[in-house]
Amino acid sequence: MTTLTEAVRAGSTADVLRLVTDMPAAQRRACLGELKELRTELRGVPVWENGAERVRRALHLAGAACHTGAASAAAWLAAGDMRWSQAPTDALLRALECRDAAWLADVAHRLAQRPLSARVRYELMAGLVSRAGCEVPVTDAYVIGWVRHISGRSLSRDGMADLLRREPHLARLVGGVFTLSDVGEARWLLDEGPGWWQSSVAALAGEGLLDRTSLIDACVARLLRGGGPTDHRTFLPFLTELALTREEERARIADWTALARDAASPVASHAQTVLTALALDGDLTTRQLAQASAGLLFRAEKKLVRAQLVLLAKVLSRTPSSAAELLPVVAQAFGHEDTQVQERALKLVERHAERLDSAERGELVTAADQLTPALRTRAAAALGVAAVGSEEVFEEVLPPAPEPVRLEPAPATAAELAEELSALLVSDGDVAAFERALDGLVRHAYEDADALREALAPVLARRWWAADEPRQWPRVDDMFGTTRYGTVDARDGLDLLLATLHGKVSTATLHAAVRQGPNEHECAHSGLARVFDARLREVAYRLRTEPLPLLLATPTWGTGLLEPAELVDRLTEYRRLDARVGAADFAQALLRVRRTDRAAAGEAAARAKALGTREGGRLARWLTTGTPALGGRLAHGLRTGTTAADPVRRRTKGVRILVELGEVPELRAGFPQEFGRLGRPLSVFTDRRHCAHWNEAIRPHWLAVLPERRELVAARLLPDLAATAVDDERGAAALPLLAEADGAAGEAVHLCVAYGLGARHHEDRLAAVDALLVLAARGQLDAVRLGTDLGELVGRGAVKARRLAESARTGAATGAHATVWEVLRHALPVPLAGLATARPEAAAVAARGLGDLLAVAAECAERCGARGDVPHLPETADRAGSSRLATQARRLRDALGVEVAA
Template sequence: MDHWDEIRNLIEKRHADRLAEQVKGLDDEARREAAARLPELLKELRGRFERWDDGLVGYAAVLRVAGAAVFGGAAAVASWLYRREFAPQWAGPDNDVDLVLAVLADRPAGWRADLAERLVLRMRAFDDRGMALALALLRETGVEPPPHDPLVAGWAGRDPSRLGSDPLLDHLLPRLFEAEGVGRVLQWERDPDGGWLGALLDLADEGRVRREALIDGCVRRFLLGGTALDLRFFVRLHEELDPSPAETAPRARDYLSLLAASPGPVAEPAARCLRACEGLSADELAEAWEALLFRSERKLVRAGLSWLDRSVRRAPALADAAAVPLARAFTADSFELQEKAVELAVAHASGMGEEGRAAVREAIELLPSRLGHRAAAAFAGGTVAEAEPAFVPPPLPAAPERARRVEPPIESVEELSRSTVEGARSWQSWERLLAGFVTLAGRDRAGVAAVLRPRLSEMLKHPWTDGRYRQEAWERIAEWFWGAVHALTTTAPAEEAWRRFMPTTTRTAPHLFLLHRAAEILRAVEEDTLPPLLLATPTHDTGHVAAAELVRRLEVIEAAGAKPLAADLQQALLRLPRTPDPEAAERAARLTSPAGRMLAAWTCPEAAIELEWRCGDQGGDKGGDHDWHSRDHHHSVSLVPAVTVAPTGLPLVDLLLGVPRHWGEVHHRDWWSSMLPSHREVTAAYLMPHVLRRFWDETLVGPGQARELARAEGPAGAAFAVVLARVLGDPNMPESVDVLLEVAARDELPADEIGRQSGLLVAGGEVRMIDMIAALDAAARRGAHAHLWRIAAAALPVLLPAPGERPRNGLAGFVALAAVTAEWCGARGEIPVVRDMAARRGSSGLLREVRRLHDLLTGGGGTGGAGGADGTPGTDGTDGTGDMADMAGTVGAVREG
């Protein structure tokens, strides 16, 4: 067997290691022959697979080893090694680098250096397939790598555990701070004791790499620019190096140039280094302050103001240099920052020269009216902007009609047949269908059976449908309806189906009630005892049955000598409006049947609901406002209602009003509100196990349920408040504001409960503060400002932090909203938690807003002015409440994120 046959045989068998040994001994003639025949073999192998098949990848290693060994030119080898069919991107890193290096070992050093450079210049990304081989050849040959960014990024993507002995370190380390893509490769490096971050710090400590070179490299990379993501690794390296003032001083000009436009994570350490540097001139300080105070990030503006204030206090001669930067800060988008800038300008005005004072006067017109007057008084001049006219909230929009008449029950066999084909897609259409079926089947059983028999046959053509009538329990109304059709057409799947298919395990009470209503219709069909009509079919879209209509229906049943269905009667009683109808009551008194007497004596039962928040790790022992401040949201949270109601003696009514503490599958949840249209709080209580649940981007309780509760009757308490607060706090449910306005317009809004429950939802992490603020602010601006003040006042005791506790994000915006609504509705009266927090030491934005609110409610001016760092009163003579328009601006800024 000649040399080529042996090579071909090894390629066919894919023995890459044996092939590497075989080709090492080839002479020049054998190499040339193999080089000529190798492309033919590749074409033959490729022909064995379909175009879409990647089967050739299995031969990649042996083909690459063979080509590296037999092709003569470096260009030919580079092209062969990384043919697309050998190296699809998904195939993972090369596993034949050592074999390729072995067959290249006898090539001249210059040839291998040429190949290394060609491989490098082919790289397009840090994870290109040839990266490992290119780096290995560069290390072997010792040649200086060509300047190519993907190579540097690929080098950075390798294990740095032996970085100190890497021959490429001295060549590539300077480029690490310049090459595009390195920052994204190293963006997740954060451990100073491991990875590249730790390796570079260790090399600096050992003296293998100069510390100055790393600092210069970071600063150079910052100056080149880039996104915060690109610069993240270099920011962390710079932070770990923590340049001393002596190391900062020579680079001060570079740090100064970073303050104005670099990403915030870069500008922040640059400002910190400069602040520690003692040798900056007045002009350099002014440049730094002006750059920081003109930025959009409030954190950097605050840092700039603090640096300016401390510097001028230590060296009053710097006051003139601070004038222009402070004037710049008058344009800040935050009232708090504008106020702080005015406070500092007034405090240091005496040290400013005429040129500095003129610069401040020119900027006064950029300030809100109150701050402008204060600055103009201190600087003896300047144009003060006119105060914006106070926002006058509109009156509440009129509430829409609570209930509308619904279509009457189906009245013809043809419409009944058509409805079974089209399908019932809502509780209203199901109620019409059931009512029409009962009336028509009772009137003409044979005729209805003849019409529905073909519909039943069509439905049973689907195997899944027929299978549902062989299962153990029927959970849905459709199953019971078609079971009744089965019985009507004498094709029932079982005798006494109404008994056999009733679920035996626990179900949610509304679901069980509904199944009983459906089951008794099926039973009446089986026993041929259908009444002339159903009593509980709603007359209004809320689910209510008009009292006069219910009396009429009972009169029809009595006249026919029939009996109403038991569950149907109990549902009808629960659907009566809460407002008595004297004329209907007089007619009901003349009824003689037991059902008629029951209707005449019926009074709407009152159910009192209490709601308890429970955390899963507390075993259900207790809940309450205070627990939320220390509760870990990773623990499960539940809302547990408890009901108090006097028994009526009607089993299904008592079951439904009792809100049993067990929960089943959520079937027919859209029916619930219509089953209890005069007991909205009971319906809301049934929603409590679902109000906090979310599945991906779907919520089980939304504005639809809230609107149904809004249009129902009965007291509105904690359970309804939770539902409304939950949907208000969801940014994907803006229509929830309309629901709040509708309830407020009817004067049925439980504002205090909504405030308390909103606070608990925010405190528990169920909704975001920013989303709750946005919804409440929108409602206040549409006329519900008085109600919103009550909501905010009730939420504050839950949301304001205890001493030593960290406040929640966005809380200052919520307090600002409270102040706005309090001003609009003229609220007065001290709130103890607000009073106590206003008295705390500090000058944070939250404390400023709390002091403004406290002063507004009490008519005082002791804590709301430009207080000192310790929270002491200001001395500017203002009342400290601030303009309501300014506060509204703060709320808007929070809402916009």
């Protein structure tokens, strides 16, 4: 063992530095072998172990000094396993200062090219650059390190300016700030505030230490390039602090035009302000103004579009001869979703259309086809034509009703099954993929468990429980035993079965899990979660003790439905094999079997009874028993009560409207204990504080528990859907599947969709719109019920009108104008009534977002030719002023053909 290695093991960086300084290059190279062995040894030692950190620091210094190649030295210096225990920077620089300048420059540039995550210290890179006398590297790691270094030493704006003045590479590094690929961790340092970067850089440009023109070009180029969604917050202040002169602004008209068209809203607003000033001062030609306006009028931001129309109005008034070039650009606003913007644009055309020739008017006639029907009439009069657009015959467009997908047979070979299981363990997959794989696992384990285990070997390599010496926490038995809340997702269930198949779970644990179930608190989801979990635990126990030949409950269709004839065939196979049926598997099969096709059910019942088995008789009785009509529409006077035929009852909890379920006796009698919870009454006051069912991926499998009784599932999902609107949580992804499921779509289903339409997150609202359209396409949408529910929720404050307007606009954009109108027709009266009766101080709150909702309703009514009246609409339309609320109320009133009282 060399003296250097002894010094490293002693953790003495001083001795290491002294030794490597005196060593010739050949001797240093000779020490590398022992240092690498020590590095390998230290990888298994915790950092916090006594003395380990000091040893790592000494090792880091020794290795850096002993590597004679620049690439290997840089790799050692930036090694991930020594990232948090590096030698002091001054010691590293002293150990390397004997190298020639080219070598030092090479190492510096290699370190600077490392990603930010490598955490290479700026002081080390800067020290190497200084000793090498080389050009400073302008990489993300180096520039952000420099920004962090300067910001950390500056306590004031003046202090930062002084630090920047002393920087020998100032121009190159400041330029590097504008070429960062990712502002990353330096964002908060660069933003205007404690560091005062923008104002300090602008001051240095004023002093001549930075070239002003180059700096402006760099700012504009970065803003044109874009980047992250908040990058403009960093770089736009650099530009505004420079306070460009009119000459500098005039030299960059093309840049302002591009920024106004494509940049983030704040940047586009700044560019628009510059262009407006230039236009009003006569520094923009008509063609340049037209080009800038063409980009701006296509933007979605109403504020920008309106401001541009105001500018165009001023220019047209001052220079009427520009009408031929500017009015076709104005007409681009005819297609804007905001009818007030459309009307502003039309007013400009009305004012200046007389200056156009026939060809130019023809171009505007074509564009005017995008206007609302009421505005088209005005456009036709202004352009001197009989009518604008063709007479359209409205046709409602709904998506095709989804067709159920039949499950493919289980994978034929163990190798195919292993591939499918590997994919499912990476992504949860859908119900069909999971059920196919589950059935295949059971079948192949029954036929040849050893061959199955051999095929699964590559799959197990990445499972946490598959190691020869698994971690002590969590223990495998604890994860899959009764101490666990239950199956969090489908992957949990597959892990349980695979771990059982490979002997990683004890038989006693499996037996206790089947007998006791998971240790969980009661919540709205418990019934569904218990059924899904009980079946998997039973399959796992039988894999160990008495493998099942096949699963009875594997569905026929992707929704979870099981055809009765197919279930009878499986029971026949069980009788032929003299195999014992799994109680939970058979119970799940009963819940999944189709009973609504009475002819098929009767035929299958006769075959089942002829089997002469206990399960055959139970299936025959189940198929011939009628099902209660859950979810059917209640009479108006009974909406808050229960009936003998319908155990659904509406209840309120704070601002929420939820449903309670009465007892469903047929789901309790004759079913295993775990299934009995499905038939118990459900209260809206069920305690959910300790609910472990947080993973949305499990919800499609809950829908497959009761595929013909979606109202029971929806009632249990309703608190989660309410939270997406009231508490801004996530969780509406299952709504389209709920709409595709079978069974009545009643109170609970429609309330779920209502909350989803008012959800905080855009993705959840899209899922709700999909569900709405699917229900409509299947003829199962009760527009009166959904609209009334939405009106009540908006009135209570559970759903925000603006969010609902966005959802309605999305649905209408698909072509479903009549459907959306019918929903909104019944949603509007309650918030309109609340607005009419609100005290003056509360009126603004009551009106928030209602103008947007009325705009969508008016658009739909105009498109589908709706007629009639909406309660409380005339009072809103008669409000004084030109607010969006009053304007859109009048538009809707006119579209419905309501006469205005004299």
